[in-house]
Amino acid sequence: MRRMTTDDTTRWTQATVYPDMWADPDDDPRNSDGPSPDGELGTLLDCLTNYRLTLRMKCEGLDAEQLARRSVPPSTMSLLGLVRHLAEVERGWRGWISADGERPSKLYGARDADFDGAVADPAVVEAAFRDLEREQAETDAALAAFPDLGERVGKDGIAIRELHVHRIDEYARHCGHADLLRECVDGRVGQ
Template sequence: MSDQPARWSQATVYPDMWLDPDDDPRDSDSVSPDGELATLQDFLKNYRITLRMKCEGLNPEQLARRSVPPSTLSLLGLLRHLAETERDWLNWISDGEPLPKLYGDPDGDFDGAVAEQAEVDAAYEALAREQAATDAALAEHPDLGVRLGKDGIAVRELMVHRIEEYARHCGHADLLRERIDGRVGQ
């Protein structure tokens, strides 16, 4: 007998996938976008959707469940971390005073990820709010070569960094979700 859940998937066509292609909310069957900016935005959108998919259907205890000691990594922590990271990115491209940290300490995003519905709701709200704020600020600068903020970061560099961050954490989310309930990802 094992404490580990059995591997499973909702997919019926390809049993190693998260769900059937026809049920996938990511727009992967259409023609790819034209242009570099639209392509970057499309990849970012799909990774954001993927992260949410990995968290769907879980209760607060499952979302807050840590990976393996001594790590504080959890799906809820990832939601909080990415909200904090979006805020940091907004600070990078701002000329004004930086916005304060959402979760205080450098590890507050993970350490404070506790199994309470109010905390889960707040994490989703913070992530949506911070994504929208960063997206809105970047929408004012469609030229990917423009350099912003005190350090002169190029819009292109920030967009690629955002995609990299979400992609890396979607990999973590795959492993966390499989450990929680055995569901495997695509």
């Protein structure tokens, strides 16, 4: 096993207790006091909340240029692009719930506009985080209207449980991308 050197500690994290973690456990908003949530829905929502927080944490402390920085050409992926993409995806999930399958209009335009339009402009950054917060709240509210996780909705008859799991899957995948993107920006890694 490789031993950490003094140079590694600044690369790893800003945590002081456990240098291989992103944040000290007492400062990590993903850590909750007390027992885990009761029931399947509580567990699903807790998991989703933690991934949402992880994405925000990976973006913290970066300016517009750093958030918009592309990882590896020809990829258009950036942290800001991920924020915009997840706002777009949250919006699209509401179309799965509607009886006619009608999807809300796109936030950013044609395919990949969420990534292509992720430019180093503070106004674009602010708008992206506002969009994400709004779209998350609207999708959360739409799904809360269906407390039975087995209920099938929309023209394709998708189960509410499946929508929750799909949301977790989407955030988990993109949090993995965010780990790598953040490391490309400033070398910071951690749990």
